[in-house]
Amino acid sequence: MEYKKIVDTLYWDNDSLYLLDQRFLPHRVDYRCCRTYRDTVDAIKEMSVRGAPAIGISAAFGMASAARESLQKGYNTVQMLSFLEEAAAELNRARPTAVNLYWAIKRIENILQDNLESEPAAIYKAVLSEAKIMHEEDIKNNRLIGAHGNNLVPSKASILTHCNAGALATGGYGTALGVIRAVFESGKDIHVFIDETRPLLQGARITAFELEQEKIPATLITDSSAAYLMSRGEIDLVVVGADRIAANGDVANKIGTYNLAVLAAYHELPFYIAAPLSTIDPEIDSGSDIIIEERSGSEVTGFGECCVAPQGIAVLNYAFDITPANLITAIVTEKGIISTPDRNKIKSLY
């Protein structure tokens, strides 16, 4: 069965970035129009777009918006580069944990370095072109991740995933869901268990939406059901995405990922990370050096319009956690599979 794209995560049209506003999924498929780079900063902060690769691509298009704004303001090249530097700094600060954001901005900055003498219109063209290339490359890389990951999955398998590392977390197709899609397309008999992923329920809202649209057999569970299902033999393997991978192979990903890694080790199940090389941050030595975003307690005390907890209760809401490399069976990248990841194997990719 061939993958048919259901909706676009994001697209560039009419000099603007359109982001599928994922806060309203699965009930509403609305696009949020970002005309300025600050619109994109807000959309990233408010999680209209989320998922490490999708955030990176959005930031690259955010830089294209900043370039377009410079043209509108009538800036010369020097003024434009200064404005773009400001935009890069603000976009970099939008969210702290996913490295793809910095990686994407860095790629655009490299383009700017090559265009220090160019006319403003040429700079805009070059930045926009690079953002589009990054978007296309991401989808291509997801396909490769899927193909490599497929080799790890038996002909019949029950697969657990957490959060959403799908088409909507990337340029399209997905990393962890890219593997699941590739496995399904290859005709294997799979069933997916979806962790709902509190507090923002990206599993229940977004992964369930993606899998249901494509008729990939799937069952939604609460996050704390995974352990019991493993003990009953109902799960064969775990595959999730990543927000940042340190030089030693430690992985930052959605809160709850480390929980699953411990459970998988205890039940002797394979635990796979699916992520593009752009998620690896060779400048971060180990997981303990990764900044973990702490988000508002209101995400936990309520959901949407519903408030459930008593007013005034203290909340601790880490958005991500760290899974040490020793709990990871393999990292699946577009360049192939890194089994039992460590510093040397990660280094050899560069």
Add this chain to the structure above:
Amino acid sequence: MEYKKIVDTLYWDNDSLYLLDQRFLPHRVDYRCCRTYRDTVDAIKEMSVRGAPAIGISAAFGMASAARESLQKGYNTVQMLSFLEEAAAELNRARPTAVNLYWAIKRIENILQDNLESEPAAIYKAVLSEAKIMHEEDIKNNRLIGAHGNNLVPSKASILTHCNAGALATGGYGTALGVIRAVFESGKDIHVFIDETRPLLQGARITAFELEQEKIPATLITDSSAAYLMSRGEIDLVVVGADRIAANGDVANKIGTYNLAVLAAYHELPFYIAAPLSTIDPEIDSGSDIIIEERSGSEVTGFGECCVAPQGIAVLNYAFDITPANLITAIVTEKGIISTPDRNKIKSLY
């Protein structure tokens, strides 16, 4: 600091059972009036009352309602005993996992055995009196559980609990929260982390309510945050309640309990069960023989009033899981502490 009761879990007044309707906590403190035993069956099924000991006491009062109904209907002793048999069967079927329900009904049935020749009015009086005794005994036992459990907790401790094993899960005071209350009352420096406990959020709604009312320092977290907090050294021990304990020491409790037991073992933290002896079911050989209730998928696809998941997604919603005895550091009962529980130690309690 001495414990001051905030609200009653349940009380008998005006020939009726009044249950604090816990579905509406923390926003509304409403009592559901159960005039007939079928009202009580419905209240248990719909989880207006929940928590193994509270369900047991409610069922005992449900039997008192059935006795009162028999008087109203003008039944003779034989008719009354037959009606009470029907009521016992229906109450027993209300929820399958917590053994305290069967245990409580059994105690009332023993009273009936002693009153086979009694007048209907005397039977009613005997049943109601036994229900009241059970209620009082439960609170007394919780106090003893608290006192024993306090001996396990150091003078400064960060304690994780799951779901609600508090005053509102029992006749009053609580099992796991009974331990926490006793520790707090003894002046130790504690901080409680509360798992929100999806899908019905008993942690966020009820445990947070109880601890906030009593100013016991507490922080609410999502269920899948516990692992990461343990890895950061932010949790010293785990204490939870139980719905049924098998003869070999395996424990059925709220879904997510087994998850925490695996995590505690991995992080070398003590994992305690606090439960009255009425939770032990010597007729069940091991955890795999305990019936695990599967509840409606709508509890997972929704959040409070909000529906979050796409329509039509399959859901698996086990309400409980099984923690094997080998992962339990100790079971705290009113008779004392059973360290590293096993079949012989459990047997010696009888």
